[in-house]
Amino acid sequence: MLRVLCLALCGLLTHAWAEPGALLRLGMDIMNHEVQSAMDESHILEKMAAEAGKKRPGVKPIKGITDMKVKDVKLPVITLNFTPGVGIFQCVSTGMTITGKSFIGKNMEIIVVVNITATNRILQNEETGLPTFKSEGCEVILVSVKTNLPSNMMPNVINKFLDSTLHKVLPGLMCPAIDAVLLYVNRKWANLNAPMPIGQMGTVKYILTSMPTTTASYIQVDFSPVVQQQGGNAIQLADAGEAPEFPEDYVEGSSQLLLSAALLTAELALLQKSFDLNTQDRRAGKLPSQTTKTLAGFIPEVAEAYPKPRPLVTRVRINKAPKVTMETGESLLHLHGTLEMLAARRRRGKAPVSLFLLEVHFKLKIQYSVHENRLQMTTSLDRSLSLSRKSSSIGAFSEKQVTGFIADFLQEAYVPAVNDVLQVGLPLPDFLGMNYNLAELDIIKNALVMDLKLD
Numbered sequence: 062m063l064r065v066l067c068l069a070l071c072g073l074l075t076h077a078w079a080e081p082g083a084l085l086r087l088g089m090d091i092m093n094h095e096v097q098s099a100m101d102e103s104h105i106l107e108k109m110a111a112e113a114g115k116k117r118p119g120v121k122p123i124k125g126i127t128d129m130k131v132k133d134v135k136l137p138v139i140t141l142n143f144t145p146g147v148g149i150f151q152c153v154s155t156g157m158t159i160t161g162k163s164f165i166g167k168n169m170e171i172i173v174v175v176n177i178t179a180t181n182r183i184l185q186n187e188e189t190g191l192p193t194f195k196s197e198g199c200e201v202i203l204v205s206v207k208t209n210l211p212s213n214m215m216p217n218v219i220n221k222f223l224d225s226t227l228h229k230v231l232p233g234l235m236c237p238a239i240d241a242v243l244l245y246v247n248r249k250w251a252n253l254n255a256p257m258p259i260g261q262m263g264t265v266k267y268i269l270t271s272m273p274t275t276t277a278s279y280i281q282v283d284f285s286p287v288v289q290q291q292g293g294n295a296i297q298l299a300d301a302g303e304a305p306e307f308p309e310d311y312v313e314g315s316s317q318l319l320l321s322a323a324l325l326t327a328e329l330a331l332l333q334k335s336f337d338l339n340t341q342d343r344r345a346g347k348l349p350s351q352t353t354k355t356l357a358g359f360i361p362e363v364a365e366a367y368p369k370p371r372p373l374v375t376r377v378r379i380n381k382a383p384k385v386t387m388e389t390g391e392s393l394l395h396l397h398g399t400l401e402m403l404a405a406r407r408r409r410g411k412a413p414v415s416l417f418l419l420e421v422h423f424k425l426k427i428q429y430s431v432h433e434n435r436l437q438m439t440t441s442l443d444r445s446l447s448l449s450r451k452s453s454s455i456g457a458f459s460e461k462q463v464t465g466f467i468a469d470f471l472q473e474a475y476v477p478a479v480n481d482v483l484q485v486g487l488p489l490p491d492f493l494g495m496n497y498n499l500a501e502l503d504i505i506k507n508a509l510v511m512d513l514k515l516d
């Protein structure tokens with residue numbers, strides 16, 4: 062019972078304290094683009110008009126008018142505004158021509174201009190956990206009405222028609238259009254919390270931390286991403302102390318995505334094993350062939366132990382989870398492990414002999430870019446590495462003697478291997494068909510911020 066209580070309580074606590082690992086700010090640029098393309102793609106107003114023109118059984122004909130048709134629906138103009146705490150206020154201005162025959166058999170034509178307004182509340186769908194817009198309080202406002210019938214001829218018919226009919230008919234006709242557009246927009250969130258692969262090693266899911274919030278200039282979605290090992294456990298995001306925040310200097314109306322260093326660290330933990338490396342001389346990147354003779358240039362004792370040069374074998378083992386840190390303008394990947402140098406044996410199939418084993422801590426500078434909607438990292442060695450000798454079969458030597466040698470090895474042979482591993486790229490939240498390729502990247506304290514640009 063106590064266990065159950067703790068599970069429930071601790072669950073609550075960790076949830077309450079969980080810092081968002083990623084934040085998304087949706088400005089008006091993206092919302093306008095989304096709603097506009099949803100309107101265009103759905104051809105929704107035209108469909109509504111066509112629907113209105115159809116005779117439907119059970120629907121009362123409009124008194125005094127027969128053969129009613131709706132045609133020439135004008136291209137809608139959409140205006141959106143954020144409503145703090147709620148979502149988006151949407152106004153669709155459009156016009157159309159209604160034709161019919163009046164009861165005395167005359168062709169009549171009514172040109173109406175209307176504004177359809179509604180509040181699109183942003184919620185979190187309870188079933189799917191995804192953000193979702195829901196329209197509320199849809200109203201149709203008649204902006205102007207023109208007709209070919211002289212108003213003095215049949216004022217009653219027209220007035221009656223306008224009052225009792227347009228006001229009653231148009232909302233039923235036009236408001237479903239707003240819902241249909243939102244359905245379109247909502248559908249584009251569908252992949253957001255699906256697991257996305259990070260190479261073969263695991264997945265990341267962008268799960269909403271809470272209900273999205275709306276301010277006067279953006280909608281913010283907080284994510285608690287779940288990084289999962291292939292067939293294994295979720296990797297806990299480290300608590301960074303203070304939650305990273307957006308800088309305030311972005312253009313009003315623009316949109317940004319923030320990825321915390323903690324999230325990138327958790328994702329790279331999946332790749333830890335791939336950062337291990339075994340090399341033989343010929344595989345050591347751009348370096349000239351490495352033998353015990355090369356090493357003897359730094360540790361003379363090696364020449365005594367191996368008068369005839371033997372190829373060197375190097376083993377790098379990363380034994381702590383890699384860590385990503387970020388300060389304004391600079392990001393580092395910290396790696397801890399061991400580096401062992403061995404001399405290959407003359408006979409094939411014989412295990413190489415260990416010369417020495419160093420404990421190493423080194424840092425790689427990370428450059429970020431986006432390629433095919435994945436975050437790409439390219440690294441280069443920060444030469445301030447720290448080495449400490451753990452074992453040696455060639456006698457005592459000072460770490461200083463080999464620091465330059467090891468640094469060259471890391472830069473030329475190890476870093477290219479790490480960069481190959483990093484080519485898998487890290488998945489970015491898949492929402493509203495976002496294309497990240499044009500995003501501008503900025504490294505701030507404890508986070509990477511992408512300033513999102515539309516095509």
Ligand SMILES: *[C@@H]1O[C@H](CO)[C@@H](O)[C@H](O)[C@H]1NC(C)=O
Nearest residue numbers: 140152154175176202203204
């Ligand atoms: C209709 O919408 C347009 C565009 O938002 C706005 O400029 C106009 O004032 C609205 N008219 C009425 C009568 O609400």
